[in-house]
Amino acid sequence: xxxxxxxxxxxxxxxDVPEQVRLDRPLDLPxxxxxxxxxxxxxxxxxxxxxxxxxxxxxxxxxxxxxxxxVIDALVSRSEFLTAYTPYQPERSQGxxxxxxxxxxxxxxxTGLDVSNASLYDGGTAVAESAFLAxxxxxxxxxxVSTGVHPEYRQVLHTESYGCAPQGCGGNxxxxxxxxxxxxxxxxxxAVDDQTAAVIVQTPSFFGGLEHMDxxxxxxxxxxALFVAVCDPLSLGVLQSPAAYGADVAVGDGQPLGQPMSFxxxxxxxxxxRGDLVRMMPGRLVGExxxxxxxxxxxxxxxxxxxxxxxxxxxxxxCSNQALNALAALVYLGWLGTQGLPDLALLCARKADYxxxxxxxxxxVEPYTVGAVFREFAVRLPVPAAEVVRALxxxxxxxxxxxxxxxxxxxxxxxxxxxxxxxxxxxDAFVDVLARHLDAGGGAA
Amino acid sequence: MSERQTIFELSRPGRRASAAPACDVPAxxxxxxxxxxxxxxxxxxxxxxxxxxxxxxxxxxxxLNYGVDTGPYPLGSCTMKYNPRIxxxxxxxxxxxxxxxxxxxxxxxxxxxLMQRLEGWLAEIAGLHxxxxxxxxxxxxxxxxxxxxxxxxxxQGRSPGTVIIPDSAHGTNPxxxxxxxxxxLAIQSDERGGVDIGALRAMVDDDIAGLMLTNPNTxxxxxPNIVEIARLVHEAGGLLYYDGANANAVLGRSRPGDMGFDxxxxxxxxxxxxxxxxxxxxxxxxxxRDILEPFLPIPVIVGxxxxxxxxxxxxxxxxxxxxxxDPAEAGRLRxxxxxxxxxxxxxxxxxxxxxxxxxxxxIRGLGAEGxxxxxxxxxxxxxxxxxxxxxLFDVPYDRRxxxxxxxxxxxxxxxxxxxxxxxxxxxxxxxxxxxxxxxLIVPEALMVEPTETESRESLDRIIEIMRTVVDEARTQxxxxxxxxxxxxxxxxxxxxxxxxxxxxAGVEPEGSG
Numbered sequence: 001x002x003x004x005x006x007x008x009x010x011x012x013x014x015x016d017v018p019e020q021v022r023l024d025r026p027l028d029l030p031x032x033x034x035x036x037x038x039x040x041x042x043x044x045x046x047x048x049x050x051x052x053x054x055x056x057x058x059x060x061x062x063x064x065x066x067x068x069x070x071v072i073d074a075l076v077s078r079s080e081f082l083t084a085y086t087p088y089q090p091e092r093s094q095g096x097x098x099x100x101x102x103x104x105x106x107x108x109x110x111t112g113l114d115v116s117n118a119s120l121y122d123g124g125t126a127v128a129e130s131a132f133l134a135x136x137x138x139x140x141x142x143x144x145v146s147t148g149v150h151p152e153y154r155q156v157l158h159t160e161s162y163g164c165a166p167q168g169c170g171g172n173x174x175x176x177x178x179x180x181x182x183x184x185x186x187x188x189x190x191a192v193d194d195q196t197a198a199v200i201v202q203t204p205s206f207f208g209g210l211e212h213m214d215x216x217x218x219x220x221x222x223x224x225a226l227f228v229a230v231c232d233p234l235s236l237g238v239l240q241s242p243a244a245y246g247a248d249v250a251v252g253d254g255q256p257l258g259q260p261m262s263f264x265x266x267x268x269x270x271x272x273x274r275g276d277l278v279r280m281m282p283g284r285l286v287g288e289x290x291x292x293x294x295x296x297x298x299x300x301x302x303x304x305x306x307x308x309x310x311x312x313x314x315x316x317x318x319c320s321n322q323a324l325n326a327l328a329a330l331v332y333l334g335w336l337g338t339q340g341l342p343d344l345a346l347l348c349a350r351k352a353d354y355x356x357x358x359x360x361x362x363x364x365v366e367p368y369t370v371g372a373v374f375r376e377f378a379v380r381l382p383v384p385a386a387e388v389v390r391a392l393x394x395x396x397x398x399x400x401x402x403x404x405x406x407x408x409x410x411x412x413x414x415x416x417x418x419x420x421x422x423x424x425x426x427x428d429a430f431v432d433v434l435a436r437h438l439d440a441g442g443g444a445a
Numbered sequence: 446m447s448e449r450q451t452i453f454e455l456s457r458p459g460r461r462a463s464a465a466p467a468c469d470v471p472a473x474x475x476x477x478x479x480x481x482x483x484x485x486x487x488x489x490x491x492x493x494x495x496x497x498x499x500x501x502x503x504x505x506x507x508x509l510n511y512g513v514d515t516g517p518y519p520l521g522s523c524t525m526k527y528n529p530r531i532x533x534x535x536x537x538x539x540x541x542x543x544x545x546x547x548x549x550x551x552x553x554x555x556x557x558x559l560m561q562r563l564e565g566w567l568a569e570i571a572g573l574h575x576x577x578x579x580x581x582x583x584x585x586x587x588x589x590x591x592x593x594x595x596x597x598x599x600x601q602g603r604s605p606g607t608v609i610i611p612d613s614a615h616g617t618n619p620x621x622x623x624x625x626x627x628x629x630l631a632i633q634s635d636e637r638g639g640v641d642i643g644a645l646r647a648m649v650d651d652d653i654a655g656l657m658l659t660n661p662n663t664x665x666x667x668x669p670n671i672v673e674i675a676r677l678v679h680e681a682g683g684l685l686y687y688d689g690a691n692a693n694a695v696l697g698r699s700r701p702g703d704m705g706f707d708x709x710x711x712x713x714x715x716x717x718x719x720x721x722x723x724x725x726x727x728x729x730x731x732x733x734r735d736i737l738e739p740f741l742p743i744p745v746i747v748g749x750x751x752x753x754x755x756x757x758x759x760x761x762x763x764x765x766x767x768x769x770x771d772p773a774e775a776g777r778l779r780x781x782x783x784x785x786x787x788x789x790x791x792x793x794x795x796x797x798x799x800x801x802x803x804x805x806x807x808i809r810g811l812g813a814e815g816x817x818x819x820x821x822x823x824x825x826x827x828x829x830x831x832x833x834x835x836x837l838f839d840v841p842y843d844r845r846x847x848x849x850x851x852x853x854x855x856x857x858x859x860x861x862x863x864x865x866x867x868x869x870x871x872x873x874x875x876x877x878x879x880x881x882x883x884x885l886i887v888p889e890a891l892m893v894e895p896t897e898t899e900s901r902e903s904l905d906r907i908i909e910i911m912r913t914v915v916d917e918a919r920t921q922x923x924x925x926x927x928x929x930x931x932x933x934x935x936x937x938x939x940x941x942x943x944x945x946x947x948x949x950a951g952v953e954p955e956g957s958g
Binding site: 002004005006015018020028029031032033038041043045049050053063065069071074080083085089091096098099101104108109110116119123124152156158159160210212213236239244253260263264265266278287293302304306311312319321322323327330333334335336337338341347350353371393398420423424 | 448449451452459461462465468470471473479482486488492493496500506508510512518523528529531533535536540546547549551555556558566569581585592616617619620621623624626667695699700704705723724725726789790792795796798799802806813814815817825826828831832845847868869872877878880883901927929936937938939942943946947948950
C-alpha cells in the first residue's frame, strides 16, 4: 500500500508535521492488552464498585433505580442502531429516523405539548437550553428559577448563562426559595418583572413537592414571560400534563424511562414546546414526508435552525442528540403502554406514601416536604442526614440523599425515593434499622 | 408493499407488554395520594402492543438502518471506525451501569479510578496537563473549552471579545463561540488549504480571545505553519483551541499541546471508538494546559488510588489489585467540589460515564503502540483511497492528505450530476457515502475518511464502486439523478417536510410552516 501512494515509509506520510512538533517518544500510556486481559481488568475495576442496583436503595435526587426491562437491551444493542452515525442520508437511515419520530410523538403525548425535539444531553442542559429559547423568543434576559429545580440543573444554567451574559440572553438568573419543597408563588410574583424571559419551576420539586404549576404559569404569563416546567416523565402517569397547567415549554431528564443509572450518564434530556416555538427549538427534529413515489418517509427537518447551516446564527450549538437513549425511552414507553404508565406511577406513589407514613411515625422524624408527593419526599431527622446515610450503608441500605450537600441549613434533611423495585419487606427493614440507629442516639451506631 | 406503520398504528386498545409488580403496600386510592387539582385527567396515549410487537417493529426498523457493522462508512470528519464489542460488554457490567451518581465515594472507587486514569491518558495524548470528562458531546466540549477560555481571560482582568475561526471549520465552532459570548472572526484559507498567515498577522490584536482550529483541518491537511500560528495568537494574549474531530490522524505522532494548543476537545465517539448510536450518546472530554486547570468544571477527581498505581496487568501486578478494592485502602479517591475558580458545571453528574468506560477500554486495549498504529493506518488508508479515486474527481488541494481528504464533484456537473446524486447512488451499491458539501470552501465537496479499520480489500471495493458510479454519471446520469433505487424509500422530499411539517404521528400536516 505504501508504494501505491508513493511513500517509502509510514513516517513519510507525516512529512507535513513540522519536525519540532513531532512526538519523538512513545506516548506515556500503559502497554496494550489482549481482549482476555482487558476483560479481566474491566471486570476487576467494576468489582471495586458497589452498585446501588444491588443494594436496598432509596437514593433518587434525579436518578432513579427503576427496573429496566430486558427488551430494551435487546433492541438498543441492534448494531444497525448502535453503530450508525447521525441520519444524514435519510434513505439509508429510516430506522433511526422513524424511531426518533415515534419518540417525539411519545414525548408530545406525555407532556401534552405540540412539538418535541429528538432529545438533548440531559435534564440540566435541557433547562439551560429552555432559558436560551425563552430569551430568544421574548428578547428579554431575566430568568426566574425556583430552588426546587434540581441544584445541578441550576448550576448548569448558571454556568451556561455566564457565556451568554454579554449578549444578554439568559444572563440574569434570579432564584426563588422552595421551602418545604413548594415554591412560594408570592415570591415568584415578586421576582418577575418586564425583563423576565422565563419562569422555571420543577414538579415534583427536588424535595418531591407537587408544585402549584397553574399558579406559577399564571405569574409567568402575567409578566409576559414563558413558563418552563421541569418534570419527571414517569410522574406524568399520574400528574397533570404540562400543557394542562399552561406550560409553554416542558423539559426534564428521561433517565426514569428505562435508562440504567450508569453513574449519571448517558441518559437523555427531553424538551417539548408549544407549536409556535418550533423555530426556536434547539436540537434535532425529525419530520414526516414522502419519497419520489409518494411513500411515507422521515427526514431531519427545520435544519435552518442548526449550526451546520446557520453557523454563528444557530439557535444552539448542538449537533447531536441522545438517539440511542431516546430509542430506549421509546421502547420503555411502548413496553409500559397507555395503562402501564399510570399503573407504575401509582405503584411508586403508594410505596412512597407507605414508607413516608412509617418514617414519620418514628420519634424525632418530622416531615420536610409539605403536602402530597409522588415517589420521593424529604424528612427532617434528629441527627445529620449525612451521618444516617453513612451509618446505614454498611448494612446494605442507601438511605437517601443528604439535602445539606446542596442546601445550606438543611443538613438534617434526608431525601428519600421509592421505586417499584423496593418491597414492603425492604422498607420495613429499613425503618427498623433507622429506628435502631436513632434510638442509639445517632452517631453511636 | 404496504406502507410501513408506526408503533402507534400497531397499537390495539388494551394490549400490553408488561405488568406492574404486585402492590405489597396498602393500595390507597389515587385521590388519597395526589390532590385532584394536580392529577392527570387523560392518560398519555402510548403504544398498546405486546412485547413481540415491540421486538418485531424495532428489529425491522433496525434493518432499515446502516451502521459500521453493516459496511464501509467513509463519512468524512466522523471517524466511523469499528467499535470493538468488548467495550460494550465492559460498560454493561453491573458494577458500572448500576452505580448511582450520589453513592458514597467508598462505593465508587473503581469508577473514580477509571475516570482519573482516563483523564491522565487523554492529557498525555493531548500533550497537556489535565482533563475534564464532563462534556456530553463534541459541541458540548467546544462550549466547555470556550468558557474555560473566557474564565482565564476574566481572571487576568482582560475581556477580549473575538475568536478567530477558519472558513473551513465545522459549523459547531462558530455556534459555540457565540454561546460563549464571543464574536466570530472568520479567516480564509490560503491556496494550500491552511490558515492564511498574512491574514492572521493582520487580524491578531488585543481583542483576540483565541483561535479555534482543527489540525489536520477539515480538508484532511495538516497545517505546517502551526507553530507560527500559535506564536501569533499567544503573543496577542489569546489561547489556542484544538477541535479534536480529526485527532484520529495524529495519535502518538504529534500532540496538540506540543503544537501550541492550550485547550483540546476529543470526540470519544470518533477517535476512541465509542459507538455513535445513530447520533448519540457521545462524549467530548476536554484537556487543558496547566494555566487553565483551576477553571475546570466541578467536581474534579483528586487523591491517589493507593500503592497499586502501576497498571493492573503490568509488571506482574494482579489485575484489579488497584488498592481501591482493598477495604483498607478504600476511599482514597474523591470528588473535590471546592474549586473557587471553576466555571461551574456543564451538565449533571460526571459526564456520559457509560461512554467513558468504552473509551477507557479502547485506549487500554491498544496502548501507546496500538494508538500510534491507529493513526498510521488511518492516514495510509486515506492516502491509498485518494490515489484510487483522484482521477475520478477534482482534487482541490493536491497534497499528501492525513486521515481524510476532500475531492470535488465539479467535473460531473457537465453531465447534470451533483455530488448529492453521487452520494445517493453510492447507497445503491451498499456503502455509506462520504460527507457531502462540506467543507463549504470546496464546491460539490465529497469528504472521505475511510478510517484505519477498513482492509485493503474493502478500500479496493470502495474505489471500484466509486469508479462505477462516476462512469454511470457520464453515461447514464439519470441513474444517479433518480437514485437511490434499492433503498427502503426513494429520494425523500425535504422541502415538503418544512412546508407541511408533521413532527409527530397521528396528526395532519399543517398548511404551512
